[in-house]
Amino acid sequence: MEISPKTTMRELLERCPGAQRALFRHYHIGGCASCGFQTDETIEGVCARNENLDPGEVIARILDAHAQDEKVYISPAEASSSAEKLGARFLDIRTREEFDAVQIPGSQLMGQDFLQEVMGRWPKDTMIVLVDHTGTRGLDAAAYFSGHGFLNARALRGGIDAWSCEVDPSLPRYTTE
Numbered sequence: 001m002e003i004s005p006k007t008t009m010r011e012l013l014e015r016c017p018g019a020q021r022a023l024f025r026h027y028h029i030g031g032c033a034s035c036g037f038q039t040d041e042t043i044e045g046v047c048a049r050n051e052n053l054d055p056g057e058v059i060a061r062i063l064d065a066h067a068q069d070e071k072v073y074i075s076p077a078e079a080s081s082s083a084e085k086l087g088a089r090f091l092d093i094r095t096r097e098e099f100d101a102v103q104i105p106g107s108q109l110m111g112q113d114f115l116q117e118v119m120g121r122w123p124k125d126t127m128i129v130l131v132d133h134t135g136t137r138g139l140d141a142a143a144y145f146s147g148h149g150f151l152n153a154r155a156l157r158g159g160i161d162a163w164s165c166e167v168d169p170s171l172p173r174y175t176t177e
Contacts, residue, residue: 093132093137
């Protein structure tokens with residue numbers, strides 16, 4: 001994966017979806033309006049205006065975080081198998097409208113009340129597969145669950161979009177505006 005100090009933040013986030021989480025965790029960059037960045041800024045530029053951070057060190061941290069994120073992803077085929085063999089639970093973090101339009105059979109829409117039930121009542125070793133549209137927000141959700149003690153929170157690689165291509169072609173694909 002080619003990432004350099006001249007890489008824009010947009011390019012970085014396309015290549016490493018969890019980069020913003022890594023930047024915030026290590027440097028408090030990108031978590032709010034006061035520490036945010038523009039997608040057309042370069043890594044070098046963001047580092048320069050944040051205490052002259054070393055771009056090489058920042059890139060190394062991002063790549064390390066990306067390698068860790070890769071371990072959190074689960075392929076649609078593996079997730080399907082895990083549901084059958086291990087009783088994996090699918091939690092859908094998309095909007096109600098997206099969920100109502102198309103869903104993985106047996107998945108549950110994540111709402112505030114349901115989140116409270118999961119956090120308070122589910123065993124921490126439950127395998128949870130977080131489902132979003134294309135697989136990028138699922139990483140953040142898996143990190144949230146892991147941070148709350150869940151030992152096997154995974155993000156569906158490619159989201160429901162990949163699931164409909166690789167596991168269940170009868171599910172319609174869609175785009176959002």
